[in-house]
Amino acid sequence: MDDVKGWIIPSAASDAKTPAGSIITINRLPCHMQCRENMEIIPGVHQVDGVNANCYIIVGDGLVLVDTGLPGNTGKILEYVQKTLGAIPSDIETIILTHYHLDHTGNAYELWDITGAKVAIHADDAGYVEGTKPMPVPGGFIGILYGMFKFFFKFKPVQPDILLHDNDQVAGLTCIHTPGHTPGSICLHDPKFRMLFAGDTLRVSNGKLEGPHPRFTPSMDQAKQSIKKIAALDFDILLSGHGEPLMSGSSEKVREFVPSMP
Numbered sequence: 001m002d003d004v005k006g007w008i009i010p011s012a013a014s015d016a017k018t019p020a021g022s023i024i025t026i027n028r029l030p031c032h033m034q035c036r037e038n039m040e041i042i043p044g045v046h047q048v049d050g051v052n053a054n055c056y057i058i059v060g061d062g063l064v065l066v067d068t069g070l071p072g073n074t075g076k077i078l079e080y081v082q083k084t085l086g087a088i089p090s091d092i093e094t095i096i097l098t099h100y101h102l103d104h105t106g107n108a109y110e111l112w113d114i115t116g117a118k119v120a121i122h123a124d125d126a127g128y129v130e131g132t133k134p135m136p137v138p139g140g141f142i143g144i145l146y147g148m149f150k151f152f153f154k155f156k157p158v159q160p161d162i163l164l165h166d167n168d169q170v171a172g173l174t175c176i177h178t179p180g181h182t183p184g185s186i187c188l189h190d191p192k193f194r195m196l197f198a199g200d201t202l203r204v205s206n207g208k209l210e211g212p213h214p215r216f217t218p219s220m221d222q223a224k225q226s227i228k229k230i231a232a233l234d235f236d237i238l239l240s241g242h243g244e245p246l247m248s249g250s251s252e253k254v255r256e257f258v259p260s261m262p
């Protein structure tokens, strides 16, 4: 990784902590890894590849980000915005976080600071991203690994602008509160495009649905109830926090998945 100076803070971000006109330093990957392929899932919905977890961009009047990946990927996301979408960082108007975990919120502070976008998260997860609640650590060996992971990937707290609740509208999407994986986990439903952003409440692996990872899910019972709640919705496309998009018949697949949940 080498540091490259380059992003000029747009005037739209003048209410952010870095003054307009400033030039900041961000981490960028070696050149051969910088060229982002166009990852358009359906017209107007993109995925920024390789930021772990998935980061989605919805293109409308402005840009909406759903999740931000692990720390260190701000440059990759902004490069996609500029080179692939032909937009500028301040076109990002809203950053929606599906839950507080580091692999989804890792670049939220930097993106907020650079773009001036509004950051939205469910009220029950807000304390973890603003740094007023300690992020819970799983027990056992996984907890030790998680501690090392947290040390390596430093999390910068961010103050949310929008606190979401069940059924709220945010950037044209409906917030579905789906607790279990975290207290404030959400899915985002777009009835117009028949699409659901699932965060970690549902994962996709080799075209198959899975529930959230039990080790990182304090209440699997609650998570199962949340998946049943999703099963009552109607959508074709499922975009999970991990794994590839499911492109058709997705709500039917969730309904088929429910009875197989352990």
Ligand SMILES: [Zn+2]
Pocket: 099, 101, 181, 200, 216
């Ligand atoms: Zn998670």
Ligand SMILES: [Zn+2]
Pocket: 053, 101, 103, 104, 200, 241, 242
């Ligand atoms: Zn995740």
